[in-house]
Amino acid sequence: MREVFTKELEALADGLVDLGNLAVDAIKQSNKALATNDLQLAEQVITDDAQVNANQVEIDRRAVELLALQAPVAADLRIVVAALKMSVALERMGDLARHISAQVRIRYPEHAIPEAFTRIFERMGSVAERIGESMVELLSTPGLAAVPMISALDEELDALHLEVFTVIASLNADQITPSQIADVTLLARYYERFGDQAVNVAQRVDYMLSGNLDSDASSAE
Amino acid sequence: MREVFTKELEALADGLVDLGNLAVDAIKQSNKALATNDLQLAEQVITDDAQVNANQVEIDRRAVELLALQAPVAADLRIVVAALKMSVALERMGDLARHISAQVRIRYPEHAIPEAFTRIFERMGSVAERIGESMVELLSTPGLAAVPMISALDEELDALHLEVFTVIASLNADQITPSQIADVTLLARYYERFGDQAVNVAQRVDYMLSGNLDSDASSAE
Numbered sequence: 432m433r434e435v436f437t438k439e440l441e442a443l444a445d446g447l448v449d450l451g452n453l454a455v456d457a458i459k460q461s462n463k464a465l466a467t468n469d470l471q472l473a474e475q476v477i478t479d480d481a482q483v484n485a486n487q488v489e490i491d492r493r494a495v496e497l498l499a500l501q502a503p504v505a506a507d508l509r510i511v512v513a514a515l516k517m518s519v520a521l522e523r524m525g526d527l528a529r530h531i532s533a534q535v536r537i538r539y540p541e542h543a544i545p546e547a548f549t550r551i552f553e554r555m556g557s558v559a560e561r562i563g564e565s566m567v568e569l570l571s572t573p574g575l576a577a578v579p580m581i582s583a584l585d586e587e588l589d590a591l592h593l594e595v596f597t598v599i600a601s602l603n604a605d606q607i608t609p610s611q612i613a614d615v616t617l618l619a620r621y622y623e624r625f626g627d628q629a630v631n632v633a634q635r636v637d638y639m640l641s642g643n644l645d646s647d648a649s650s651a652e
Numbered sequence: 653m654r655e656v657f658t659k660e661l662e663a664l665a666d667g668l669v670d671l672g673n674l675a676v677d678a679i680k681q682s683n684k685a686l687a688t689n690d691l692q693l694a695e696q697v698i699t700d701d702a703q704v705n706a707n708q709v710e711i712d713r714r715a716v717e718l719l720a721l722q723a724p725v726a727a728d729l730r731i732v733v734a735a736l737k738m739s740v741a742l743e744r745m746g747d748l749a750r751h752i753s754a755q756v757r758i759r760y761p762e763h764a765i766p767e768a769f770t771r772i773f774e775r776m777g778s779v780a781e782r783i784g785e786s787m788v789e790l791l792s793t794p795g796l797a798a799v800p801m802i803s804a805l806d807e808e809l810d811a812l813h814l815e816v817f818t819v820i821a822s823l824n825a826d827q828i829t830p831s832q833i834a835d836v837t838l839l840a841r842y843y844e845r846f847g848d849q850a851v852n853v854a855q856r857v858d859y860m861l862s863g864n865l866d867s868d869a870s871s872a873e
Contacts (some may be wrong), residue, residue: 495733504724512716515736601836604825612833613820620841 436501443497443514444491448570451520451632453483455563458561458625462556464532465618466549468537473532473632473651490518506639513639517570520628520635524563527625534618539631544618545611547598555591555622558584573636581633588626595619657722664735666720667711669791671742672853674704676784678749679846680728680779685753687770691760694753697821707814711739737790739829741849741856748846755839765839767830768819771828773836775869776843779805787850802854809847814839827859 453575457476464473466574493515497503503511553580562584596619611615666820678697685694715735716722724732758818765773792796817840838848 490759491733498719498723498733502719504720507721508716512712512719512736515733516740519737519740521756596831596834599830604829604830607830609820609823609825609828609833610817612830613817613837616834616837617841620838634722 436497436503436507439493439497439501439568440503440639441509442492443490444570446486446493447521448567448635450490450518450561451455451567451570452480453486454521454528455567457483457525458531458556458559461528462529462553462560463537464535464643465543465556466553468535468542470536473535473539475527476532477536480525480529481624484521487518487522489495489523490514494518494582495550505601509639513609513635517635519630520631524628526590527621527628529617531620538614544615545607547602547606548615550594551591551594551598552622554619555588555619558591559622559625560586562588562629566632568635569636573640575640576634577593577636578637581629585626585630588623592619592623657718657728660702660714660718660722661724661728661731664711664714664732665791667707668735668738668742669737669788671704671707671711671746672784672788672791674700674707675742675745675749676781676788677862678704678746679752679777679780679784682749682752682756683781685756686764686777687766687774689756689760689763691757696755697753698757698767700744701750704743705819707837708743711735715739728859733739735857738856739852741852745846746840748849751842752839759819759835765836766828768823768827769816769836772812772815773839773843774794776809779809779812780843781844783809783847783850787853788827788855790857793871796859796861797859799854799858802850806851809844813840815845 457479460472460476460479463469464476494511497511501507537543562581565577565581565584569581595615599607599615653753681693681697684690684733685697715732718732722728758764786798786802786805790802816836820828820836
């Protein structure tokens with residue numbers, strides 16, 4: 432019985448890694464679609480999000496089944512509860528990547544971001560990929576050492592997010608249209624929230640390992 | 653034993669209603685702070701958010717305790733799992749209300765929204781309050797009848813969100829500054845997400861009552 436349980440917990444953990452990988456794939460493709468104004472790629476990300484959602488539902492189904500059939504306690508229970516929480520954050524990361532691609536699609540054939548913002552969004556995209564990859568690594572091999580690194584990357588993303596507003600405030604009306612300002616504001620927000628959700632996941636891994644459930648674990652930002 | 657369990661499930665449900673009420677209070681106060689440019693009230697919302705976070709942690713602690721000590725199954729298990737999911741959404745609604753107040757504080761003594769947007773944000777605020785109140789009612793007296801009403805209010809909020817972008821696109825550069833455009837874009841987004849989270853909660857109540865876990869339940873938007 433115990434052996435079956437371990438196998439099922441492992442399947443749950445594998446499901447989280449898979450879901451994390453889907454979110455990372457989505458952000459990578461959205462970054463590329465945004466940088467190269469690739470409508471087809473943007474549409475692919477939007478379509479593929481259905482798989483992210485399906486994976487979340489499957490993780491939750493497995494978690495509930497585990498709770499019902501095995502009644503885990505202590506560390507095993509913490510893994511299942513953490514999975515139920517993390518699946519929300521991972522699915523949301525997929526949504527945020529999809530939102531970025533949706534902006535590309537809405538503005539096509541124009542570029543979704545004006546030239547003055549190309550460089551800063553390249554940097555946001557690159558940090559978002561790194562934070563996503565670190566998160567998947569942490570999910571694959573839980574260890575608390577990765578948590579501070581993920582927090583540091585999130586701070587970098589927050590700083591870039593603020594930088595976007597500094598650039599917005601510095602522009603003259605003939606350099607950017609009102610709609611473009613709204614677009615870059617939303618895009619920057621999507622990247623910033625992507626980072627927040629990765630931090631949420633990292634803090635859940637922390638909880639899983641330590642049982643420490645502080646109030647920050649629920650809402651990194 | 654069974655009686656104790658029921659009592660603890662009731663306490664869990666009460667905790668969700670309390671958390672929902674805190675989120676509704678927060679959005680009401682943020683609406684007022686935004687409409688009247690009330691710095692003190694905005695700061696109050698920001699301070700009070702710590703209580704929202706603390707309540708979430710307490711709900712999660714109780715849910716985990718229930719799972720560990722009572723090993724619920726069937727409908728009882730669904731309530732506990734739904735509580736773990738709903739606490740995330742409710743806490744997030746508190747965050748979004750806090751973000752609105754934070755915008756008031758950042759721009760003070762200037763108004764956080766230019767006059768051209770006063771009316772539309774009044775309407776968004778009013779719909780957000782109604783969706784929050786409907787959600788608390790649903791949490792207090794679960795019944796599927798309230799779910800379509802909450803969805804309808806969310807659609808109203810989505811329409812107002814789009815309307816904000818139409819107004820932005822219609823303005824000339826001398827009517828609004830780039831920073832003001834960024835501000836109203838974010839504020840509209842916060843209200844829209846507040847509605848999405850209320851729909852998430854409603855769909856979780858649906859799951860709790862019916863056991864139906866479709867992929868939409870995880871990410872209304």
